[in-house]
Amino acid sequence: MSIADWLKQPWPWYVAGPLIGLLVPVLLLIGNKSFGVSSSLRHVCAACFPANISFFKYDWKKELWNLFFVAGIMIGAVLISQFFSNPNPVHLNPKLVEELGQYGINNSSNKLFPPELFNWNTLISLKGVVIMLAGGFLVGFGTRYAGGCTSGHSIMGLSNLQLPSLIATISFMAGGFIAANFLLPLILKL
Amino acid sequence: MKSIETINEKQHHKFLTDNTDFEVRSMDTICVNESELKHPFWHNLKYLGAGILFGIFLVKAEVISWFRIQEMFRLQSFHMYGVIGSAVVVGAISIWLIKKFKLKTMYGEQIEFITKKINKGQVYGGLLFGFGWALTGACPGPLYALIGNGATVIIVTLFSAVAGTWVYGYVREHLPH
Numbered sequence: 001m002s003i004a005d006w007l008k009q010p011w012p013w014y015v016a017g018p019l020i021g022l023l024v025p026v027l028l029l030i031g032n033k034s035f036g037v038s039s040s041l042r043h044v045c046a047a048c049f050p051a052n053i054s055f056f057k058y059d060w061k062k063e064l065w066n067l068f069f070v071a072g073i074m075i076g077a078v079l080i081s082q083f084f085s086n087p088n089p090v091h092l093n094p095k096l097v098e099e100l101g102q103y104g105i106n107n108s109s110n111k112l113f114p115p116e117l118f119n120w121n122t123l124i125s126l127k128g129v130v131i132m133l134a135g136g137f138l139v140g141f142g143t144r145y146a147g148g149c150t151s152g153h154s155i156m157g158l159s160n161l162q163l164p165s166l167i168a169t170i171s172f173m174a175g176g177f178i179a180a181n182f183l184l185p186l187i188l189k190l
Numbered sequence: 191m192k193s194i195e196t197i198n199e200k201q202h203h204k205f206l207t208d209n210t211d212f213e214v215r216s217m218d219t220i221c222v223n224e225s226e227l228k229h230p231f232w233h234n235l236k237y238l239g240a241g242i243l244f245g246i247f248l249v250k251a252e253v254i255s256w257f258r259i260q261e262m263f264r265l266q267s268f269h270m271y272g273v274i275g276s277a278v279v280v281g282a283i284s285i286w287l288i289k290k291f292k293l294k295t296m297y298g299e300q301i302e303f304i305t306k307k308i309n310k311g312q313v314y315g316g317l318l319f320g321f322g323w324a325l326t327g328a329c330p331g332p333l334y335a336l337i338g339n340g341a342t343v344i345i346v347t348l349f350s351a352v353a354g355t356w357v358y359g360y361v362r363e364h365l366p367h
Binding site for chain 1: 256260261262267272277281285299314318324327339352358
């Protein structure tokens, strides 16, 4: 295998997970920042549409670091997709492949999302509205209501042994189990 | 001068403990050290760098894959549990070391940890976020990464997430916490 091919390989969990975990001390040591992403959504609200809502009245400029952080996430993803993207489809459990096949979703492309579902045309279908618009809304509403997302609660909070973060993480998983196993099959049939 | 500082610190502490929102830094804006730690704009590039690394990790680990999230919620693969679990182990050991050796930031500032309080939001909000996570296949970090990875339509999902956050802020006082 050439080096170029090797760099295009996806990483196993025991490589990627510890590296993600290392971002926790890195952010603390370079500026006392707690690892977290969903706060960026709030800063966008505070910066662009505060609308006199007290929840959005704070000095968001002091939290600019978080917007730099999420801009970095986007740039990192561009770099990989341009130069080191995996040419093969994601290696999936055959049971999932079979189930999704019933809904016309095939994991045949090398993309990390099903293009049949996530494209500009499906956005005007009921299925697309529920998955992309309602789904996104729930991500924004739910993370803020819970006080954090997978990064802030499940990684940063659990690393700091916070019981509230454990409760939040269990709730994330419970919601995800219900939606993936019972709601999504109905939505995909739309 | 000193007494003012003490009062500020007390108010600051009360503010933090009363606050039910756990987005630490976004509320933590009256830090007593704040004036000493005003940095020029370009200091934020450190966080851009950290974000680039996070983006690379998210894509290479396929954490941003809608398919991987479906596998996780169907218990069909260990992958996502391995990623999150090992990240927590490394994060926990790091925080333990930081506390044990009282490590300071690169600017010599004391590293602060905020104790979170239990509230109903973690359950209700958590469940709602779980629904959204399973549908979109993305939590907030991957939303940004997916756009960078070429799923341009996810821009709409991201705006929708901003709208969700805004509506939460709007109705917040009427929700159980």
